[in-house]
Amino acid sequence: MAIQRSQFAKHPFKFLFTTWFLAVLPFRLAGIVIYYLPSATRANRSWRQAVATKLLNLWFKFATAVEFRTPKSLNPGAEADRFVLIDPDKVVDITSSPSPYTGPLTTNPAIKPAKVAAFWYESPPPTDGTPPPLVVLHFHAGAYVLGGARTAMEAGWGPLALSKKLTCPVLMPEYRLSNKSDRSTSFPAALQDAVTAYTYLLHTLNIPARNIILSGDSAGGNLVVALLRYITESGEQTLLPNPRAALLWSPWADLTTPAGEIDAHRNVHSDFLFGGLRDWGVESYTPDGWDISSPYHSNISPAGHEFRTSVPIFIQTSKQEILYDSHVALARGMQDVGCSVELVEIETGPHDVFLGAELFGLLEDGNEIIGRANEFVLRHGDAQEGSQG
Known part of the structure; x- marks a missing residue:
């Protein structure tokens, strides 16, 4: 069945909707600022957090309606000193055996490994040939349809904070985003790019x-779980080794949750997520003809399809976000199959505080979760030492 695009994503409706949205935006902004002045309207949140959350919700509703596309480029741009272009043909011989691209990465012959633009935070590792003690490979949020890594505004607060706390470079790839009109951008495009970035480091x-x-x-956390599963289930064919640890920040773990259930969630008034964004992301990222019974569906929706890995997993969530229940379920499910999992919860904050701690005025909570992640890495870091080559 053909995927239907939003009517506001097509001209002239897109132009008319955008014009209307911009015309009424000043009045909506004023209304939001005034509405959240009384503490009774904020659901135990600060005025800044309540306003910032609502503004993000407003932006994502506009982006969803017009199916906004984040411009991407393989050129260095202003980030020249932090930019790297990763070419899978130069990283490894993809035609050789074993190839790092196998199994679920070959489900669509039209989707092949591609060049990936990536950016270092805070700066690249030394070029003297000595590998750094730690490197973080971080994947950004955006429901697989939005987001990027080129600027601090796109990447959010977390990557730079993580780099400083762990005193190590963070590499952020701009994996291919999905859209409804180009089905060659659906799964496994993003996972191919994740494998490319990982093999580049290796x-x-x-x-x-x-x-x-x-x-x-968020979606980047989903991608990390998919990469871990791929390494676990295809490791003998690809010879990809386990990483040191995995950090999941508000991961999008369950893509099967209906939009109506999201919009009816008890935390809907303290979060910026909504069902329409879920539908846009799921419909764009899910390959044509796939459903929950498809053989590789667990690669895009891990909750309920947990697997055992020896890689220690850190999961951070907020009790005020809509995805909180799925985070708890994922943590318990992974623990039940024998994984080492630490679940860190903060009391207040919407989805993805890792991205927006500064925006939401939650730097204290943000620094706490970064600190907990640092402790986690130090505590579990050598667990893989004996099993790595």
């Missing part, structure tokens, strides 16, 4: 797997 920079930490917020 084979081009010669960084030992025990020095690599996988990290991802």
Whole structure:
């Protein structure tokens, strides 16, 4: 069945809707600022957090309606000193055996490994040939349809904070985003790019797997779980080793949750997520013809399809976000199959505080979760030492 695009994503409706949205925006902004002045309207949140959350909700509703596309480029741009172009053909011989691209990565012949633009935070590792003690490979948020890594505004507060706290470089790839009109951008495009970035660290920079930490917020957290599953289930074919640890920040763990259930969630008034954004992301990222019974569906929706890995997993969530229940379920499910999992909860904050701690005025909570992640990495960091080559 053909995927239907939003009527506001097509001209002239897109132009008319955008014009209307911009015309009424000043009045809506004024209304939001005034509405949240009384504490009774804020659901135990600060005025800044309540206003910032509502503004994000407003932006995402506009972006969803017009199916906004984040412009991407393979050119260095202003980030030249932090930019790297990763070419899968130069990282490893993809035609050789074993190839790092197998199994679920070959489900659509039209989707092939592609060049990936990536950016270092805070700065690249030294070029003297000595591998850094730690490197974080972080995947950004955006429901697989939005977001990027080129600027601090796109990447959010977390990557730079993580780099400073762990005193290590963070590499953020701009994996391919999905859209409804181009089905060659659906799964496994993003996972192919994740494998490309991981093999770049392993084979081009010669960084030992025990020095690599996988990290991802929201959809990026989903991508980290998919990469871990791929390494676990296809490792013998790809020879990809386990990383040191995995950090999941408000991961999008369950893509099967209906939009209506999201909009009816008890935390809907303290979060910016909504069912329409879920539908846009799921419909764009899910390959044509797939449903929950498809053989590789667990690669895009891990909750309820947990697997055992020896990689220690850190999951951070907020009790005020809509995805909180799925985070708890994912943590328990992974623990039940024998994984080492630490679940860190904060009391207040919407979805993805890792991305927006500064925006929401939650720097204290943000620094706390970064600190907990640092402790986690130090505590579990050598667990893989004996199993890595």
